[in-house]
Amino acid sequence: MEFDVNLLFRLAGIGILIMVFSQVLTQADKKEQAQLLTLAGVVIVMMFVVNMIGRLFNAVRTIFNIY
Amino acid sequence: MSILQIVALAVVGAALILVIRQEKPELAVQISVAAGLAVFALIAWKLVEVLNVLEGLAVRADLNMVFLGTLLRILGIAYIAEFGTQICRDAGENALAFKVEMAGKVMILILAAPIITTILDTVSRLLP
Numbered sequence: 001m002e003f004d005v006n007l008l009f010r011l012a013g014i015g016i017l018i019m020v021f022s023q024v025l026t027q028a029d030k031k032e033q034a035q036l037l038t039l040a041g042v043v044i045v046m047m048f049v050v051n052m053i054g055r056l057f058n059a060v061r062t063i064f065n066i067y
Numbered sequence: 068m069s070i071l072q073i074v075a076l077a078v079v080g081a082a083l084i085l086v087i088r089q090e091k092p093e094l095a096v097q098i099s100v101a102a103g104l105a106v107f108a109l110i111a112w113k114l115v116e117v118l119n120v121l122e123g124l125a126v127r128a129d130l131n132m133v134f135l136g137t138l139l140r141i142l143g144i145a146y147i148a149e150f151g152t153q154i155c156r157d158a159g160e161n162a163l164a165f166k167v168e169m170a171g172k173v174m175i176l177i178l179a180a181p182i183i184t185t186i187l188d189t190v191s192r193l194l195p
Contacts, residue, residue: 019087
């Protein structure tokens with residue numbers, strides 16, 4: 001369970017990178033690419049988060065033995 | 068996993084989320100969920116130890132294990148429902164949060180029904 005901490009910082013790094021790149025793209029008046037980049041960022045972060053949520057549900061299911 | 072690490076993680080996570088929330092609120096919500104999961108991951112094993120102690124006490128008091136099992140299950144459902152409700156509130160979806168909360172309550176009531184009936188039976192048997 002320990003690596004979740006690194007995962008959190010990796011996600012935050014991705015978020016900040018996406019933020020900076022989309023700013024750069026909007027300055028270079030390429031609005032659509034900025035929006036596509038944001039969408040890609042959201043999808044990547046969501047993959048990690050859904051994976052973590054799946055692990056949480058398994059943990060809770062084993063701890064409280066819910067079926 | 069001392070409390071210091073947990074609080075440090077939460078504070079750093081909150082700061083990171085604040086940085087991201089100005090530009091990309093949709094990312095901020097997901098990272099706040101990730102931060103919450105990281106904190107839960109740190110205390111999950113302590114929770115198991117507490118529940119084992121609880122179970123040990125129940126066995127010593129020769130309590131009916133069905134009740135303890137149902138109690139644990141209700142606890143789990145309450146925790147998960149609260150988890151979902153808070154995430155929906157963070158994202159600003161109060162209507163959704165209320166629905167999740169209501170669903171959690173209904174599930175808990177379903178689980179609690181047999182216990183309530185057994186209590187009423189025992190009470191009615193006691194009364195003349």
